[in-house]
Each structure stands twice: as structure tokens, then as C-alpha cells.
Ligand SMILES: O=C(O)C1=C[C@@H](OP(=O)(O)O)[C@@H](O)[C@H](O)C1
């Protein structure tokens with residue numbers, strides 16, 4: 479077992495942190511570009527495990543993928559007829575939910591598999607939906623195959639997307655290329671991560687796809703071409719969260735450049751959540767977000783259904799806070815990279831904390847923490863949550879810090895750079 483000694487912050491952090499591109503925007507841009515009516519260039523492409531799996535999956539099915547020699551984040555995508563392939567999804571929800579509808583448009587059988595841990599992530603909903611829409615699919619989870627026939631009838635489909643918004647996004651991203659388009663009707667508990675559905679809708683609109691959203695929990699994608707579009711990818715605001723949390727946790731200052739004034743990324747909502755903890759944030763006219771820790775770290779009561787992927791960072795701050803916190807609306811996190819509710823409770827409590835798993839969330843009470851092993855469960859956000867706690871608690875040993883490469887190419891390097899010369903590794 480290799481562990482990473484999380485560095486404590488000997489002084490308040492003071493740093494400017496430039497984040498690589500958004501995972502969610504990158505993987506949508508790549509799918510839309512592959513299905514478009516001409517070549518598109520994606521600038522600022524996130525190059526990480528999840529996005530490289532998307533690049534490889536699309537390339538395996540026949541899409542032209544050209545990476546600029548002088549800039550690995552500049553990718554030109556040329557749509558070509560899609561054919562039989564093998565696709566590795568790793569542990570990436572966006573790959574396992576966005577590519578099966580693309581594969582159904584291919585001519586030939588596309589075989590999907592992924593990490594052992596990915597085989598238990600919820601997937602049946604979108605595979606059943608594709609069957610209802612005319613695709614031929616074997617299996618209900620990874621591994622499975624899609625016998626593409628070069629076309630999908632499309633039409634109406636009723637799904638329960640309460641386990642993941644990606645079921646909706648996956649169907650909408652390819653829906654314009656189905657013969658009849660697609661009408662997705664959600665029936666069930668509320669769809670989580672709705673900003674990610676908004677992200678899908680706004681990116682489809684940029685590609686000229688007509689989607690009607692006048693009926694709640696229903697999305698109608700008109701059939702038709704997807705226009706090519708050159709993208710410049712925003713920085714990943716969810717991956718900004720551990721760095722911004724560092725400012726709040728150490729009474730420091732962290733600046734993130736290129737913070738978008740308007741965005742569908744759920745990470746933008748972390749700014750208000752930091753305010754609830756007691757930190758101050760300002761967005762300058764130059765696009766730099768500055769978060770300043772005030773020394774106060776209150777407990778919070780928050781419904782995180784819309785921003786579930788921020789939970790590990792938020793729970794780390796809750797474990798360091800002076801008051802009780804209650805995090806709600808996140809039962810679906812049990813189907814993320816790992817069961818994040820169980821993982822957070824186990825790891826916070828192993829360090830001496832007081833975390834309790836609730837039906838739909840977490841209750842975290844203040845209790846002094848001590849050093850110890852922090853398991854990451856192959857979950858990039860569990861690993862970065864351990865780093866946040868380690869800023870204030872000497873002796874935190876994070877297992878498999880390399881798993882952060884799922885969505886960040888060099889988290890340990892960026893973390894050290896943020897801490898600068900004053901770093902002490904315990
Ligand atoms: O569509 C997307 O890019 C994502 C949607 C969300 O998934 P869930 O709706 O499964 O939470 C989010 O948690 C994930 O990190 C990325």
C-alpha cells in the first residue's frame with residue numbers, strides 16, 4: 479500500500495491556482511463533436527483518465543481524433559462513420575453513460591467494459607432506455623455489448639433518473655441523431671445533479687440542437703444534424719473546490735483565474751457554500767475568484783442534491799468545523815465512484831471524527847481529529863478530501879493519491895505548489 483503524506487499547512491495558504499479544463503464540459507464537447515456534421519476543435523481539453531478514456535472510446539469507434547503536437551489540450555475531432563469497437567470505461571460515469579447511445583448509432587458491435595469497481599455503478603436505466611428506443615443490447619451493467627445497426631429509431635422513453643442525471647444527459651447528447659429524435663420522460667424521485675442536465679442542454683443549444691423543456695421532468699430533442707462547434711473549455715470548478723477549501727481551512731487566500739461569470743458547472747455553487755462556512759469570496763472584473771478564510775469554520779446545513787460531486791470536499795470541511803453539519807439530498811452518492819457516504823463516514827471516523835450516515839446524507843459533529851490512514855477507494859474526490867483534512871491534521875496518510883488522475887493530471891504537484899515553500903510533510 480503506497481500512501482501520500484498529506485502536507486500540513488504551517489501557515490495560512492496564499493496561492494493562485496490555475497485549474498485544468500472541466501471534465502464534464504470536455505466529455506460533452508467530445509461526444510457532440512464526434513456526432514456533428516463537420517470537424518470541431520476543442521481547446522483546453524482536460525487531459526486526465528476520464529477524458530482520455532472518452533478520446534480513446536470515440537477513436538476506437540472510428541472518430542478522427544488529432545491532438546496538436548505543441549498543445550495536448552488542443553484536440554480536433556473529425557466525425558467519421560462509426561464501427562465495431564471495444565470501449566474501456568474505466569470508472570468514468572460520463573463514458574459508461576454517454577457512449578452507449580453513440581455506439582447504438584455505429585454499424586457493428588461495440589463491447590464495453592471498465593474497472594472491476596465500475597461494474598456495480600448504476601447503468602441498467604440507460605441500457606433499458608436504449609432498448610426501448612430500438613437498440614440491441616446485451617447486459618444490464620458493465621460489461622455489456624451494443625449491437626449497433628447504424629441507426630436508432632428513437633421516440634418516447636420513460637426512465638427513472640433518480641440514481642444519476644447522466645442517464646438523461648446520455649440520451650439527450652445523441653438524441654438528435656436518432657431517426658425520430660427522443661422524448662425523455664423522468665418518473666421517480668428528483669433527478670440529482672440538475673446543473674449537469676442544464677450543462678447538456680446549453681451545450682446542445684450551442685451545437686444547434688433544438689430541445690424543448692416546457693414540461694417538467696421531460697426533454698424533447700428534435701431529430702436533425704448536430705452542427706460542428708469549436709469549444710474553449712472552462713476550468714474545472716469542482717476540482718477547484720479542494721484548493722478553495724484550503725483557504726477556508728487555513729485562514730488563507732486562494733485565487734482561481736478564469737472563473738466564469740456565468741456557467742452551468744455545479745462547482746460555481748461552492749462559493750456560496752464557503753460563505754455558509756464563514757469564508758469570504760469575491761469575483762473580480764478580471765475573472766479571478768478570490769476566497770479568503772476568516773478563521774471561522776462553522777458547521778452547515780445544506781441540501782447538496784444538485785451539487786453532489788462537491789460532497790467529499792464539503793464533508794472534509796465539516797469534519798474540521800466547530801459546529802454540527804447536516805448534508806442532505808445525496809443518497810445517490812452511494813452509486814458514485816464508490817459508496818461515498820459509507821467511505822466518508824469510515825474515513826472521518828478513523829481519524830477520530832464523528833460522522834454518521836443518514837438515509838439521504840451525512841451528519842458530522844465536531845470532534846478533534848488525529849493522524850492516520852485515509853483510504854481513497856479509487857475515488858479522486860475521496861483522495862482530495864483527505865488532502866484537505868491533512869492541511870490541519872498532522873499525520874494523514876492518503877492511500878493511492880494517484881487516483882486523482884481520474885480528473886486532474888497532477889493533483890499532488892498542484893497541492894505542493896499551492897502550499898509553496900512553507901510545506902511540511904508529516
Ligand atoms: O454529467 C456529468 O458530467 C456529471 C453528472 C453528475 O453525476 P450524477 O448525476 O450521477 O451525480 C456528477 O456527479 C458527475 O461528476 C458528472
Ligand SMILES: C=C(OP(=O)(O)O)C(=O)O
Nearest residue numbers: 569570571572787814815
Ligand atoms: C461522480 C463523479 O464522476 P463520474 O463522472 O464518474 O460519475 C465525480 O467526478 O464526482
